[in-house]
Amino acid sequence: MSGHDSKYFSTTKKGEIPELKEELNSQYKDKRKDAVKKVIAAMTVGKDVSSLFTDVVNCMQTENLELKKLVYLYLINYAKSQPDLAILAVNTFVKDSQDPNPLIRALAVRTMGCIRVDKITEYLCDPLQRCLKDDDPYVRKTAAICVAKLYDINAELVEDRGFLESLKDLISDNNPMVVANAVAALAEIQENSSRPIFEITSHTLSKLLTALNECTEWGQVFILDALSKYKAADAREAENIVERVTPRLQHANCAVVLSAVKMILQQMELITSTDVVRNLCKKMAPPLVTLLSAEPEIQYVALRNINLIVQRRPTILAHEIKVFFCKYNDPIYVKMEKLEIMIKLASDRNIDQVLLEFKEYATEVDVDFVRKAVRAIGRCAIKLERAAERCISVLLELIKIKVNYVVQEAIIVIKDIFRRYPNTYESIIATLCESLDTLDEPEAKASMIWIIGEYAERIDNADELLESFLESFPEEPSQVQLQLLTATVKLFLKKPTEGPQQMIQVVLNNATIETDNPDLRDRAYIYWRLLSTDPEAAKDVVLAEKPVITDDSNQLDPSLLDELLANIATLSSVYHKPPDAFVTRVKTTVQRTEDDDYPDGSESGYAESSSHVADGVTSPQASSSSVPAAARQADPAPAPAPVPDLLGDLIGLDNSAIVPVDQPSEPAGPPLPVVLPASTGQGLQISAQLTRRDGQIFYSLLFENNSQVALDGFMIQFNKNSFGLAAAGPLQVPQLQPGASAGTLLPMVLFQNLSTGPPNSLLQVAVKNNQQPVWYFNDKIPLIAFFTEDGKMERTSFLETWRSLPDSNEVSKDFPGAVVSNVEMTLDRMAASNLFFIAKRKHANQDVFYFSAAIPRGVPFLIELTLVVGVPGVKCAIKTPSPEMAPLFFEALETILKI
Amino acid sequence: MISQFFVLSQRGDNIVFRDYRGEVQKGSTETFFRKVKFWREDGQEEAQAPPVFNVDGVNYFHVKVAGLLFVATTRVNVSPSLVLELLQRIARVIKDYLGVLSEDSLRKNFVLVYELLDEVIDFGYVQTTSTEVLKSYIFNEPIAVDTARLPPLGPAAIFMQGSKRMPGTAVTKSVIANEPAGRKREEIFVDIIEKISVTFSSSGYILTSEIDGTIQMKSYLSGNPEIRVALNEEMSIGRGGRSLYDYRNSSGSGAVILDDCNFHESVRLDSFDMDRTLTLVPPDGEFPVMNYRMTQEFRPPFRVNALIEEAGNLKAEVIIKVRAEFSSSITANTIVVQMPLPKYTTRATFELEPGAVGQIADFREVSKKLEWSLKKIVGGSENTLRAKLTFSQESHGNITKESGPVSMTFTIPMYNASGLQVKYLQIAKKSSSYNPYRWVRYVTQANSYVARM
Incomplete structure (x- = not known):
């Protein structure tokens, strides 16, 4: 080769394009090759060289592989913008796909699959069919991936031409590379389809486990990830699977190790023998720790995963806390994660060691890290009662160094320690007060003021201390103002002398008349009224005993943790968010079956429905519309209701007594979200979702008995909810033998047991049977199920209603991730959910659509969608007499747009 | 995907x-x-x-x-x-x-x-x-670039510095480039690279110690012959009873206890359990044959002592001592010792030992750090640095807490802390005249080497 490739980047004085054109048509091979290289160079720096399309394609017919590859690279880039010219290349492609050289055959198929032009797609089918059956494994493995490419462009074509069957055949191929690609392709296709395409049976399972041993490292990850969706029938099968996966823990590739860990954790849920479980925990510990010897980037991923694992199985790494000690040269993102895990693993046994580390970290340079270390000491104090005193003395030592941000952070955590151990450590208050005037962060100030107010009777000069803050009251941030207000009231109630009396006047005056903050004003008025009408009552309220706090600040909600653990070794486990919270695929080539379209029950439904669920749980597509509310939010807003309350409510209701089970079941069709995982329900798994059929609302339920005993006598009960949903009849579930499952459709009625307060989507359910304790779970009420069939409005009445509703009834929201790429399909989908199209208009480059809908008791929704077809970002504005329903409505809309 | x-x-x-x-x-x-x-x-x-x-x-x-x-x-x-x-x-x-x-x-x-x-x-x-x-x-051929001024990549690259015994060009040779002479040089590199982390408490006691090791291989052998690598026979994997391990001399050939290890996919472990040999046909390119991790106690190569004391009004003195506790036939190179000083330090003057060669001490004004670099340290020797500090304000009386910890980076060729050794490297090829170059090289580097104050 002559010279450097970089010379192709240089420009010439004579116009570049004409010169290239000339060179591309040169009679000399070398010159042509050089010219194509120059074209590619221009392409990679973003220059438009599409005008050379014909000339480049002319170079395609060559025996020189190097040149051919370059031309193909060009084609992939520009074919889309020149679809008519791209046809010129088809003949060569088809010819190349039959070339005696397997590299050329594979290259042709690979490239054709990357050219997303409809006309080319038609010609791709025959070569692809041949290549899937090629003698050469390199060609077959390329063809396997090509099926996934084609499915992405035209799913129907793939199904019609029987490519899915060919792909499934490749799972039994004798070349592991081919198997791995077939698995990857099938897994992707399954993810984008609502039909069961790639189901892992025990037969495929054993085939894939065998292939696992011969695969490349990457193939092993594909296979392990696909297999992790498999649900073993019983503990024995689970143990068998684990046994065959365990050797993967020794792999040098971290991705293989983590995927193996995921698979083992999943199967462990089913294993009942404690010995086996203990042994597995022991085996997993060293490889998990070894991940921390990899590059820092991988360490980060490993630590985020370990964080989840130790929440479920703390014993695995209980003895390994030392490996989580921060290294001097760890990147900050690694240090932060290590701290979090150290807190989780801290125990009475190792706390001294841990505190020594934290103390050291608290004097390091990085401010964020130092703050987190100080907070960690506080959290350990709250977590470990016996170590609290030691933690506090470390905090005091740190305060004495007088580094400003350390002092402030320490005061914040000491406030929490006081909340956890009331009336125990007040002796240190004097030390804290020394730092009073250095505090400048709102949270630290507020914490200090809280401490002074809370212990006013023991601090001699509490009034002086508070008074010093009062001067700047109007300038303080609201967090500090609120604390000052409360602390002054506390002081006054505890020491009703002249000084505090004057102070309270100043504060109440400031907080009522001279503030714009409604929270502050309201609180001040309440205090004022309390103090003026009944000071004793004020004492009872303001000085009431506070509930003791616990350290759950970084503990995940159990249902979220379940979901995240099922997603170990995926992005979800790094973000600690369920997949549907961040997965937004732009293109979707899905023929999604609507809820209404599900075929009504046939006898064969049983076996199928259970496998549906297995797929549904793990595929983000299916779960996007179905994960229970509590699991979906990173911050679990509706805290699980305390059990006795719910029970009380349930028993106290007389309009629908607990309903017995006495009739045969009706099989359910759709993959339902799991609301009670088997791990929580002692083997009983319940999946459920509200759906609408023929104008009526049903609760579609699937019961799966993974326990060792037969279960019968099922009953169901609903707690009060925003829509007053209640069962309209008895729950019909037959006796469930171990391993059996049954689905049912429970008819529901509305407005039976309404809860008060603003509407929310929380549905609390209790299910009992004769063998187990009562199970409680939370489900989400999808507003979709409530849109009635008679929600269509005439254009004129739409306009009238829109005008008659005041502007305050209009609520709008942006959906930045949503895309409408096919208007007709979207309208169909909306209509299927009883959102009726009224009209459309153009506004600048945007389309504006109007719809109407209604929910029971005739509450209408007038909807306006503004969007640009094919571009992410949909703006939705609604007008309705019940604007408080807007959040629920937007959730429903998002589900529809996302499909 | x-x-x-x-x-x-x-x-x-x-x-x-x-x-x-x-x-x-x-x-x-x-x-x-x-x-x-x-x-x-x-x-x-x-x-x-x-x-x-x-x-x-x-x-x-x-x-x-x-x-x-x-x-x-x-x-x-x-x-x-x-x-x-x-x-x-x-x-x-x-x-x-x-x-x-x-x-x-x-x-x-x-x-x-x-x-x-x-x-x-x-x-x-x-x-x-x-x-x-x-x-x-792959059909394109690489175009060589000037390697002289380029920062090297990969763990094996550390062999390029200093030591003359290493054929420097081999490491920057493309796997598909042809030698100018037309004939490829038959050679194979096996590098045992260990990164050690040690944390000393303020009293010099070892708080944590850990070795992350890799056996890295790069083969330029033609015809892909099978290779056998034999490691210490007395090697066990997985810690049984903790705190039972005895204190071993780092250069001795005693028992090596690894916490965990993993292997490249080309490695066959048929006889590993029996005689600790690995069999493989090395693929082209650089790759890790085996990674291992060890927390068994080992003798750290350096002992570090640091002291900071107030010496009159707005003044303090720092003494750092580094003692090399390995054989005098071995020399460590590119050593850097760093120590954060109190934030209110304004000036530092240094005093190196008389006759010190290749040492530079410096005060980094912006990060308030003391930096002491040494070109090399011979085994068994001790080096001391004294510094006089000037402060802009009174200290809060706890000057030790506001400085340190001392951290160290270094490279020690032909030294390994774990005691893991390649006993022999066998290349299965019939011809008696075939005798390729075999390079088995050891090196130890600091990962996080810290002495608290």
Whole structure:
């Protein structure tokens, strides 16, 4: 080769394009090759060289592989913008796909699959069919991936031409590379389809486990990830699977190790023998720790995963806390994660060691890290009662160094320690007060003021201390103002002398008349009224005993943790968010079956429905519309209701007594979200979702008995909810033998047991049977199920209603991730959910659509969608007499747009 | 699967860009670079971006290799360790083919790089990252770049510094480049590289110690012969009873207890349990034969003592002593000792030992750090640094808490702390005249070597 490739980047004085054109048509091979290289160079720096399309394609017919590859690279880039010219290349492609050289055959198929032009797609089918059956494994493995490419462009074509069957055949191929690609392709296709395409049976399972041993490292990850969706029938099968996966823990590739860990954790849920479980925990510990010897980037991923694992199985790494000690040269993102895990693993046994580390970290340079270390000491104090005193003395030592941000952070955590151990450590208050005037962060100030107010009777000069803050009251941030207000009231109630009396006047005056903050004003008025009408009552309220706090600040909600653990070794486990919270695929080539379209029950439904669920749980597509509310939010807003309350409510209701089970079941069709995982329900798994059929609302339920005993006598009960949903009849579930499952459709009625307060989507359910304790779970009420069939409005009445509703009834929201790429399909989908199209208009480059809908008791929704077809970002504005329903409505809309 | 792969320079220039699925918008490189450059969290001051993050539904993964950012994007819930590992491997494969990994070499060889990327990933799915396997599909030839001034890459690169015994060019040789003479030199490199982490308490007691080791191999043997590597026979894996291990001399050949180890996929372990030998047919390119981790106690190569004392009004004195506790036949090189000083330090003057050669001591005004670098330290010797500090304000009386810890970086060739050894390296080839060069090299480097105060 002559010279450097970089010379192709240089420009010439004579116009570049004409010169290239000339060179591309040169009679000399070398010159042509050089010219194509120059074209590619221009392409990679973003220059438009599409005008050379014909000339480049002319170079395609060559025996020189190097040149051919370059031309193909060009084609992939520009074919889309020149679809008519791209046809010129088809003949060569088809010819190349039959070339005696397997590299050329594979290259042709690979490239054709990357050219997303409809006309080319038609010609791709025959070569692809041949290549899937090629003698050469390199060609077959390329063809396997090509099926996934084609499915992405035209799913129907793939199904019609029987490519899915060919792909499934490749799972039994004798070349592991081919198997791995077939698995990857099938897994992707399954993810984008609502039909069961790639189901892992025990037969495929054993085939894939065998292939696992011969695969490349990457193939092993594909296979392990696909297999992790498999649900073993019983503990024995689970143990068998684990046994065959365990050797993967020794792999040098971290991705293989983590995927193996995921698979083992999943199967462990089913294993009942404690010995086996203990042994597995022991085996997993060293490889998990070894991940921390990899590059820092991988360490980060490993630590985020370990964080989840130790929440479920703390014993695995209980003895390994030392490996989580921060290294001097760890990147900050690694240090932060290590701290979090150290807190989780801290125990009475190792706390001294841990505190020594934290103390050291608290004097390091990085401010964020130092703050987190100080907070960690506080959290350990709250977590470990016996170590609290030691933690506090470390905090005091740190305060004495007088580094400003350390002092402030320490005061914040000491406030929490006081909340956890009331009336125990007040002796240190004097030390804290020394730092009073250095505090400048709102949270630290507020914490200090809280401490002074809370212990006013023991601090001699509490009034002086508070008074010093009062001067700047109007300038303080609201967090500090609120604390000052409360602390002054506390002081006054505890020491009703002249000084505090004057102070309270100043504060109440400031907080009522001279503030714009409604929270502050309201609180001040309440205090004022309390103090003026009944000071004793004020004492009872303001000085009431506070509930003791616990350290759950970084503990995940159990249902979220379940979901995240099922997603170990995926992005979800790094973000600690369920997949549907961040997965937004732009293109979707899905023929999604609507809820209404599900075929009504046939006898064969049983076996199928259970496998549906297995797929549904793990595929983000299916779960996007179905994960229970509590699991979906990173911050679990509706805290699980305390059990006795719910029970009380349930028993106290007389309009629908607990309903017995006495009739045969009706099989359910759709993959339902799991609301009670088997791990929580002692083997009983319940999946459920509200759906609408023929104008009526049903609760579609699937019961799966993974326990060792037969279960019968099922009953169901609903707690009060925003829509007053209640069962309209008895729950019909037959006796469930171990391993059996049954689905049912429970008819529901509305407005039976309404809860008060603003509407929310929380549905609390209790299910009992004769063998187990009562199970409680939370489900989400999808507003979709409530849109009635008679929600269509005439254009004129739409306009009238829109005008008659005041502007305050209009609520709008942006959906930045949503895309409408096919208007007709979207309208169909909306209509299927009883959102009726009224009209459309153009506004600048945007389309504006109007719809109407209604929910029971005739509450209408007038909807306006503004969007640009094919571009992410949909703006939705609604007008309705019940604007408080807007959040629920937007959730429903998002589900529809996302499909 | 991944959507796009790209390589950016430190300034954010686009060096390589390949889109595999067309589902992430074009501006992703700029979005990524802006986000990484100005990473902030919770309104805090600038911090280092984590290797995985999400912006507007697009997930970005990145690793830094040889000063370049290797980035992948995706929209789906992929395995992050797979993507990050893949990015590292792509860097390694490119380095294998180009000989050197740098902005310059990537730009000069962009055609070859794109050819590689097309074989490594198809539609976002990894196909292979084996340099060996890729050889049958790659037709472009690399263009050599000037290696003299380039920063070397990979663990084995540390052998290029200093020591004359190492054939420096071998490490920057492309796997497919032909020697000028037309005949390839038959040689194989086996490097035992250990990174050690030790934390000393203020009283000199060892709080934590750990060894991360790798046996790295790079083979230039023709005809892919089978190779047997024998390790210490007295080696056990997995800690049984903790705190039972006895104190071993680091150079002795006593029992080696590894906490855990893993192996490259080409390694066969048929007789490993019996006689601790590994059998493999080494693929082309540089690769780790075995990774291991050890927390068994070992003698740390250096003892560090640091002391800071007030010496009159607004003045203090620092003494740092470094003692090399290894054999005098061994020399450590490129040693740097660092110590953060109290924030209110304004000036520092240094006093090195008389006759000290190749030592520089410096006070970094901005970071308030003392930095002492030594070209080399011979085994058994002791080096001392004295510094006089001037403060701008009174200390709070706890000057020790406000300085330190002392950290150290170093490289010690021909030394290994774990005691793991390659007993022999057998190359199965019939001909008696066949006698390729075998290089078995040991090196120990500091990972996190810290003495608290």
